[in-house]
Amino acid sequence: MADAGVDIAQLTEDQQLALQQFTAVTDQNIKDAVPLLQRCQWNVQIAIARFFDGEPAEDPVAAAAAAPPPQDSRRQETLLANIPSPRSSTSSSRRLIESAPRVVPQPESQVATQAPLILTLLFAPFNLVYSLFSKFFRFTGWLFPPLRRLFSPGGTNTGTSRRTTSGRKPLNPRDTAARFVREFEEEYGENNLPFFENAYAQAFDLAKKNLQFLLVILVSPEHDETASFIRETLLSQEVVDFIRNPDNNIILWAGNVQDSEAYQVSSALNCTKFPFSGLIVHTPQVSSTAMGVATRIVGPTPPAQFITKLRQAMQTHAEPLDRVRAQRTEQQATRSIRQQQDSAYERSLATDRERARKKKEEAELKAKAEKEALEREQAAERHAQNLAQWRKWRAASIAAEPATADAKDIVRISLRMPNAERIVRKFAADAHIEELYAFVECYDILQSGDDVSDVEEPEGFEHEYTFQLVSPMPREVHELKAGGTVRERIGRSGNLIVERLDLESDDEEE
Structure with a gap:
């Protein structure tokens, strides 16, 4: 969902993809991310x-074109320091805050690892020869400086030589921070300082995200004032x-x-003297994404003065933060309200x-019930029609009552019929x-x-008798499926009761 003032629909597909990648990494608002991406020509990496x-407050090209001729900054600073100016307060309020860059250390995959022992022994003679030649050329360059400039036209890099000759094994940022904390405790004992045991870039990002102050302490064991600063200032109870x-x-x-990482941080912050303490904070007055150095504390400083400088810098940036x-x-809160509204809408939509x-479902069940009832009704009508036609057809084939002359x-x-009517009839013995x-089924038709001579048997109809014939005393049911003749089942004469079987099923349905 787009923020107010930004219409994402007007962006192209590539621009929308770049905006999505940028906000996923930086967690910045869309209304602030779109102008930054536009200034970077929609290049996600540059943005x-x-x-x-942090980006400069103004365009570098325009600033370079409008800048006055370079002057001697040292002389200007000395003169301004000695001569009071009535507009000193205005200039101090308008002074630019020094930006604090984000330093990314060397990737872990590129950290040098120690070669195996076999390769070390194998190349030991070559390393010895190389060391001797290096020392010889270094001594020659010291005696004859022009030769040194000839063989190394780019000059020497004291920082590089310092790092390569320190003898410390390069580690990844997390292990480097853990090693520093371990060495710090071994040197100065147990302490309650809450060191951030991870990379500087992660501490930088965390301070920027949570609007916290990042206090950077850089020490060098080669300086004599490092131990006194740590014991007297940094480890003091008030600090x-x-x-x-x-x-x-x-x-x-x-x-x-x-x-390596601490050296890169010191180079980025322009540290010239150790021990160094720098307070880094988000500077929204410069840019919505900038981080700046609020104050620098260089060299040994008493604890009270150390805290005073930090508190003054923090109070200066408290209002913008x-x-x-x-x-x-x-x-x-707006995002939460919007999410609650969306959730309520989704719940209402689900309801x-x-x-x-x-x-x-109720309509389908009702339609199904009506359809089944209609089908049952139609089936009952067809069954009644077929039953009436079958009774007529069967009545035509019932033999007439035999004469009494042949009594054997x-x-x-x-x-005794179901309606209590009593009927006496003679049947052939066989x-x-x-x-x-x-006869019982078609009695009404016969009467x-x-x-019914022209009635045909209904096609596909299977008739079932819904009654049974029972002798009352002793009770005996003369079932049809048992078969046999009338003489065999009943004898020469008998009293039978017609019991309906469909009455029980009707009672169960009711």
Whole structure:
């Protein structure tokens, strides 16, 4: 979601991708990130470097064109220091804050490692010859300086020689910080200083993100004043309490300039004297992404003066930091409210979807029930029609009642119908028991006297009798599936009761 004043839809696809990468790395607001990317021609790498290292308050090209001719800064500083000016307060308020660059140490993959012992022994003679020749040429260059300039036209780099001859094994930033803390405790004993045991760049980024003060301490064991500064100033109880006070928001990072990372930091901060203490803070008055050096404390300093300088620098930058904190709090509150609104909208949308789903399911169930009821009704109608047609067809095939003259082949049966009507009829002795069931089923048709001679059997209809014939005393059910003739099942005569079977199923359905 875009911030106010920035329309992401007007950006191209590449610009939107660059903006997404930049905000993912820096966690900066979109309204501040877009102008910075525009000034960097939408180059993500340059924009990230400017974000962490800080960018000048004005265009370097325009500043160089409008700058006056160079003057002797040392002479000007001396004159201004000795001659009071009525506008000194205005100039001091407008003085530029020295920027604090973000120093990235040498990658761990490029840190030199010690060669195996076998290779060391193998190349020992060559290293000895190389060392002798190097010392010879160095001695010759000392005797004849022109030769030294001839063989090394670029001059000597004291910083490089200092690092390469220190004899300290290069490590990654985390291990370097841990080694410094361990050596510090071995030299000066246990202490309560909250050292940041990681890279300077991470401490720099953390201070910038959380709007904290980064206190950088750089020491050099070669200086005689280092031990006295640490014991008398840095390890004093009042300085330790001031640094550990949560209200001061101080991140303490320290390093030995004999290490590569600390040396790079000292070069970036233009340290010329040790021990060095620098307070780095975010400077929103210069740029929304800049970090500057609030104060420098060089050389041995009493604890009270050390704390006073830090407190004065912190008070100077307290108001801009409070404004940025308030702005971030407001932005966070706006973002939180927006997220809550989005969450409430999503919950409402989910509720509406669930309601619509239930309503749809209910409609589907209702339609299904109506369809099943209609199908059952149609099936019942078809069954009733087929049953009526089958009864007519079966009534036409029932044999007539035999005459009483042939009494030996006649079985006299008294039937009590479900409606309590009693019927007496004679059946042939060899008639199948199904003939008796068919007579009971088609009794109404036979009594009506309708013409059923032309009725055909319904196609695909399987008739099932919904009653059974029972002898009352003793009770015996004459089931149809047992088969047999009327004479075999009932005898010469019998009293039977017609019991309906569909009454039980009807009661269960009700």
